[in-house]
Amino acid sequence: MQGKWDVLEVLRHSRHDWLNRIQLIKGYLATGQKDMLEETMTKIIADSLNEAKICSLQIPAFAEFIITYNWKPRTIVLDYEILGDPCSLKNLDEMMTDWIRNFLSKLESWVHIYEENYVSLTIEINDETVCFFFDFRGKLTRKEEMLKWIVSSSSDHSKIQMMSYFCETEECSIEFKMEK
Numbered sequence: 001m002q003g004k005w006d007v008l009e010v011l012r013h014s015r016h017d018w019l020n021r022i023q024l025i026k027g028y029l030a031t032g033q034k035d036m037l038e039e040t041m042t043k044i045i046a047d048s049l050n051e052a053k054i055c056s057l058q059i060p061a062f063a064e065f066i067i068t069y070n071w072k073p074r075t076i077v078l079d080y081e082i083l084g085d086p087c088s089l090k091n092l093d094e095m096m097t098d099w100i101r102n103f104l105s106k107l108e109s110w111v112h113i114y115e116e117n118y119v120s121l122t123i124e125i126n127d128e129t130v131c132f133f134f135d136f137r138g139k140l141t142r143k144e145e146m147l148k149w150i151v152s153s154s155s156d157h158s159k160i161q162m163m164s165y166f167c168e169t170e171e172c173s174i175e176f177k178m179e180k
Helices: 007-031 034-055 060-071 090-110 143-156
Strands: 077-083 118-125 129-137 160-167 171-179
Touching: 007 034, 007 060, 034 060, 034 077, 060 077, 060 090, 090 118, 090 129, 090 143, 090 171, 143 160, 143 171
Parallel strands: 077 118
Antiparallel strands: 118 129, 129 171, 160 171
């Protein structure tokens, strides 16, 4: 969905996510799997804190895209973590949103659709920069295209400074930073 989510759609997806989490907790309680219960609850807390952090960065388009990404059927599952103190990144919202939307759209077309494909995004906020770390685990079908795109995408945006990248068929990592 490229358009705006309406309130009822957001509530429906959020409720569905929370019901899934509660069912997991109930299942682990019923079967006495204390370790899995603690792990699940720790993940729920971390996810909720990250959602709160991304919402406090004053980047509404980016936050909406990241938070709602997994709500649609996708060939990739996205997980994210925000490190550092929240601050206003308002002036980066459009560029960040365009870059990640373009990257994930391309990546979806470059992965094997019958494999489990995961992207972990870590955003580290420093005094003067914002660093982005993308880790992909799954199966790429067009690694060369991905490498070309990574190189060209950083030259298309003057604020994006590519720090490093690594790409193999089953794992890739990209690190870049932007000045605030």
